[in-house]
Amino acid sequence: MIPRKSIPPAVLERVRQAAGFRCGYCHTQQKYLGARLEIDHIKPLAKGGTDDESNLWLACPICNGHKSDKTTAIDPETGQSEALFNPRTQVWTDHFMWDTDYVHLLGLTSTGRVTIAALHLNDDPDALIARMNWVSAGWHPPKEDLPPDTA
Numbered sequence: 001m002i003p004r005k006s007i008p009p010a011v012l013e014r015v016r017q018a019a020g021f022r023c024g025y026c027h028t029q030q031k032y033l034g035a036r037l038e039i040d041h042i043k044p045l046a047k048g049g050t051d052d053e054s055n056l057w058l059a060c061p062i063c064n065g066h067k068s069d070k071t072t073a074i075d076p077e078t079g080q081s082e083a084l085f086n087p088r089t090q091v092w093t094d095h096f097m098w099d100t101d102y103v104h105l106l107g108l109t110s111t112g113r114v115t116i117a118a119l120h121l122n123d124d125p126d127a128l129i130a131r132m133n134w135v136s137a138g139w140h141p142p143k144e145d146l147p148p149d150t151a
């Protein structure tokens with residue numbers, strides 16, 4: 001096995017900026033997280049993904065932990081396997097929207113639904129409690145997530 005080179009700091013900084021300092025999945029913002037957002041290998045290393053910048057994004061520790069080496073999941077609505085959301089090449093608002101409580105996500109597409117299920121975006125208790133508190137504080141959701149007429 002060829003030893004992996006570490007990802008250059010300049011690449012990490014570009015990835016953090018491109019991701020808008022948010023988790024690519026649940027949109028947890030770095031400024032409200034008491035931990036550093038992690039580097040997400042969109043295609044997991046375990047599935048042949050690389051450290052190339054085009055395969056890197058940001059994820060919170062909760063999403064990253066649930067994502068693990070998953071690349072697909074079963075859509076609860078259709079029973080079909082579907083690829084998880086790719087935060088680098090797909091547009092978040094095409095696949096997800098916040099429910100009226102701003103705590104739970106709605107999947108607008110099969111991609112959205114499988115990602116919600118696989119990453120436990122709506123049922124990880126630690127994530128839900130934090131999100132509820134951020135909503136109370138007026139810190140969540142990020143205004144880019146809202147339709148233009150409500151932002």
Ligand SMILES: [Zn+2]
Pocket residue numbers: 023024025026027028059060061062063064
């Ligand atoms: Zn997340």
